[in-house]
Amino acid sequence: MAIDKSMNVLIVDDYKTMLRIIRNLLKQIEFNNVEEASDGADALAKLRAGSFGLVISDWNMAPMTGLQLLQEVRADSRLKNTPFIMITAESKTENVVAAKQAGVSNYIVKPFNAETLRDKIEKVLGHA
């Protein structure tokens, strides 16, 4: 299935450097419509106000974490089917299990490489 690279992608991280890195890596694989949010609450407001084909979010953020954001997204009738990739330094089994139970589409552990990001996006959007 061909991936529509013109879709809007929301990237969420409280580290501005990480937002910039992900944005540039996405640009290299031709995802040019990228919006940024600095925490879960900011992201949720942007998701509810706009139209996004993919969310790539960090976990450890305040006041709303990435996991809480995921739960909100999955509980929202309009947003619930949005592909959601977690990119986080949290690499314990229980984290991955919790994210999966909350309905994460894929999970990338930091530090990550561009190939992993591209593979996960293709996997997630290919199944969307």
Add this chain to the structure above:
Amino acid sequence: MHDTIPRPGPATADPLARRLGELRAQWPALETAMVAEVVRAVLSTLSGDLTVKETSLLTEVEELGKSIASAKAEIAALRVDEITDAHIPFATDELDAIVAHTASATHAILESCETLDAVANEVAGTEAEKKLQDATTRIYEACSFQDITGQRITKVVTTLKSIEAKIDQIVDTFGARGGEGKAPPVAVVASEADLLNGPQLPAHAMDQSDIDKLLASFD
């Protein structure tokens, strides 16, 4: 064998434990100076004969009081309040500065990388484009160190703050705050070690123009 110490006055039926309980209710907080007071108060309420057991208990309470007083003096002499007043705030400020500096340097690297990406676009379809993009991709990946190290440093700062809170608790409990103990001797002449402080925090640092002005003032 007679196991009581004769005391003047009529014997009372009050058990020692109950009298200690009453006194404890009067001074619920742990006040080390009160321990000796408690012992004295207990003794003053005793109007009958003391059993050997009671005497031994009182001696132990008194010893405990002495130990606490001595611990208090030792803690005061260590000037642990300096740890919370100066050392830990200094360490956390330094760590915060590391996060700020790495963030700023990472943004500078990313900016140059974005320029290289723009150059790659200008030579689209060539071998040079591919090489440039491969190189920038590796730089983007490597730059995620700032996020990882930032998170690790945040954890260290949290640990330092919890140590600070615990020390504060100890200092408060033992009343060892500021100046009760013997201060370490103050160095009169600055040694070279005193001049080796590493990079300063931006708020306290002189910039190049300040240094230039200072140097010029000697002319």
